[in-house]
Amino acid sequence: MIGHAPDSPEQEHIDEIQAAAARVERTLLMIPGPTAIAPEVLAAGARPVLSHNDPLMRSFVAESLARLRGLFDAPSSQPIICAGSGTLAMEIGLANLIEPGDRVLILESGVFAGRFRTIADRNRAEVRVESAPLGRSIDLDQVKRAIETFRPKVVTITHVDTSTGVRLDVQPLARLARERDALVVVDGVCSIGGEEFHGDAWGVDVAFTASQKAIGAPPGLAMITVGPRARAARENRRTEFPGYFTDFKNWLPVMEGYEAGTPAYFGTPAVTLLTMLHTALDEVVADPMSVRVARHAWIAAAFKAGIAALGIQNVAAADCNANTLTVALTPEGVGDELVDAVRVEGVTLANAIHPELRGRSFRVGHMGVCGPAEILTTLGAIERALHRLGQRVQFGASLAAAQGILAEPPARVHSRPTPAGLPPIRA
C-alpha cells in the first residue's frame, strides 16, 4: 500500500475494497495467464476420460503436434507435449542441451530470465547474463560483444517477458547466436499464439510455451519444439543426462509415435487437458498466423491507448511493447490496492512480479480469447476503481481512446506505434 497512514480514512476505504474483492466470485479473468478459455474448450473438458491409446485420443495428439509445428513455424522440429507448466518446458528445453562447464548466455529482459539462470546453474553450466534496461529491448551490439567474448554453447531469449511486457526481437538475436554456432533457446510462454514467430526461419533450436496463455487452454500442459541441432546436442552428450522426466530421449519417440500412428508410452498423458488443448488449437490455427497476430496487435493497441488516455504509463517502450500483455505503472499515490479495487468492479488483473515494479504497477493479459468486449469492460472497471480510490477520472476517456482504435480494421492498426514506455532509465 502506498502513502496512507494505517488508520487513515483512506486506509479504511482500501481495507473495505480488499474485503469486498475477496467476496467477488465471478470475474472477468484478465491476467497474463491463466487466461479465460472459450466455452467449447471448457465443454471439451467435460468429455469422459479417454484411454491415451484410444483412436480418438491418438488423433487429438497427432493433430495437436502437427498444429504446434505450424504455430511455432518450425517444420524441421519435433514438438513435445507433456503435463507440466511453462517452467517444466524451460527445464526440458534448456537442460538437455548443457553439460557441466558448457557456457550459457542468458539475455535478460525481466524476471523470467532468472529461471533460465537457475536451470543452467543447477546443470553446472558457466553462466553469463546480459541485461536490458527495465522496459527496454536489449542492445544488439552488447549481445554481439558478449557472444564474441564468451562464446556460449547456448543463448537463451525470453520472447515476451511477463514481468515487464517487453518483447525482444528474436530474429536478429538468434542470428548473432547462430553466426557463432550457438544453440538458440526461446521462451515463448507469453508470446506463442499472440506474437509473430518463425522458429525455422529465425534459426531457433528449441522453443516452448504453456497451455494457459495465448493458446487459450487451461494450465497444465508444456509444449516444446526440438529442432535437429538441439536433438544432436542431446545425442552427442559426453556426460549422462541427469534428468529422467525431462529427457528429450524419453519424449521424442513417444511424440513421433503418435504422429506415425504407433503410439508408445512414457508417463500417462494428461488426456483431459489434451482434449481441451486440441479444441483450443482449432481456434488458434483457424486463421493464418499473420491474421491472429494482427488481431492481438489491434486489441493490445486499443488497450494501451485506453490506459494512456487515463495518464497511466506503460513500462515497455513503444518499440518493444508486447501484444499479449500490458505492464503499466499505477498513478501517483495508488499501489497494489488498484488490482483489488478493479476486482470489485468485476475484472481480475495481476500485480507486479518484477522487484523494481512491485507496489507501483499492474499487469493485464490480453491474449487468447480476448476481444473488444473484454478490453472495454476492463478499461471501464479500471476507471471506476481509480475513482473509488480517490483519483480524478474523466469517465469514458479510456473507452473513447480504445474505441478509436477498435473502430479501425485490425490490419491497419498492426504497425501503428503504441504509447511511449518508461522515461529513460537513470544510470
Ligand code: PMP
Ligand atoms: N516464462 C514466461 C515468460 C512466463 O510468463 C512464465 C509464466 N508466467 C513462465 C516462463 C513460467 O511458466 P509457468 O508459470 O507456467 O511455470
